[in-house]
Amino acid sequence: MEKLFSAEFPDIRENYGVICGNIEKAMALSNRRDKVKLMAVTKTVPPERVNFAVGLGIKLLGENRVQEYLEKRESYAPAEVHFIGSLQTNKVKYIIDKVSLIHSVDSLHLAQEIDRRAAQHGIVMDILAEINIGGEETKGGILSESAKSFCGELETLKNIRLRGLMTIPPAGCGEEVFARMQDLFEEIKAKRKGGLFDTLSMGMSGDYQTAIKHGATIVRIGSALFGQRKYNNK
Numbered sequence: 001m002e003k004l005f006s007a008e009f010p011d012i013r014e015n016y017g018v019i020c021g022n023i024e025k026a027m028a029l030s031n032r033r034d035k036v037k038l039m040a041v042t043k044t045v046p047p048e049r050v051n052f053a054v055g056l057g058i059k060l061l062g063e064n065r066v067q068e069y070l071e072k073r074e075s076y077a078p079a080e081v082h083f084i085g086s087l088q089t090n091k092v093k094y095i096i097d098k099v100s101l102i103h104s105v106d107s108l109h110l111a112q113e114i115d116r117r118a119a120q121h122g123i124v125m126d127i128l129a130e131i132n133i134g135g136e137e138t139k140g141g142i143l144s145e146s147a148k149s150f151c152g153e154l155e156t157l158k159n160i161r162l163r164g165l166m167t168i169p170p171a172g173c174g175e176e177v178f179a180r181m182q183d184l185f186e187e188i189k190a191k192r193k194g195g196l197f198d199t200l201s202m203g204m205s206g207d208y209q210t211a212i213k214h215g216a217t218i219v220r221i222g223s224a225l226f227g228q229r230k231y232n233n234k
C-alpha cells in the first residue's frame with residue numbers, strides 16, 4: 001500500500017486545490033448546504049496518477065471503458081468506483097460486481113440485463129438513467145420527453161434501484177439547459193412513491209460550477225484534474 005502512494009504529482013495536487021476551491025465557491029453562491037461528490041474520471045490516466053488523487057482525498061473514481069477498467073483495477077488504491085461510459089449489454093457481466101453505481105443506463109434492454117446479472121449475484125444494483133438533455137442525435141441517453149415513462153419502467157425491475165439521473169449537456173450550451181435538467185430531476189423525484197432518489201450526476205471539467213448551481217450531487221472531472229488526455233491508438 002505504501003508504494004501506491006509514493007509518487008508525487010505536483011500538477012494533480014495543484015489542480016485538486018483549484019477544483020476544491022471552485023466547488024466551495026459554487027456551493028456558497030447557491031446557498032447549498034448539502035454535499036457534492038467529486039469524481040475523478042480516470043480514462044487514459046495511469047494508475048499511479050489515479051492513486052495520487054485518491055491519496056489527496058478523492059474517494060470516487062469514474063470508469064468509461066470495461067476493458068480498460070479490468071486492466072487497471074488491480075493497481076488501484078481502495079476507492080469507490082462508478083461506471084459512467086456507454087455500456088454494451090454483453091459487457092454488463094464483467095462489471096456487475098465491481099462497481100457500485102452505473103450512471104449510463106439509457107435503454108430498457110440494458111436495464112433488464114443489469115437486473116438479470118444483479119439477481120445472479122444476489123445484489124441490488126444502483127443505477128442512474130442517462131438523459132440526453134440537449135436532444136442531440138449523436139449522443140446516447142433518453143430524450144427528456146420520455147424520461148418519466150422510462151424511469152417508471154425501471155422501477156418494475158427488482159434487482160436495480162434507480163437513484164437518480166445523469167446527463168452530459170451539449171458542449172458550450174447555455175445555463176438554461178442545466179436548469180431544465182434540474183427541473184426534470186425534481187419533477188421525477190416528486191412523483192416517486194418511495195425509494196431513495198438523491199443523485200444528479202452532471203458537470204465535467206468545463207462546466208462543473210454551473211452544474212453545482214443547478215443541483216448536481218456528483219461532478220465528474222477528468223482533464224481539469226489530470227490534465228489533457230493522451231489517447232494512444234488502441
Ligand SMILES: *Cc1c(COP(=O)(O)O)cnc(C)c1O
Nearest residue numbers: 041084204205220221222223224
Ligand atoms: C470523459 C468524461 C468525463 C470527464 O470529462 P472532462 O471534460 O475531462 O472532465 C465526464 N463524464 C463522462 C461520461 C466522460 O466520458
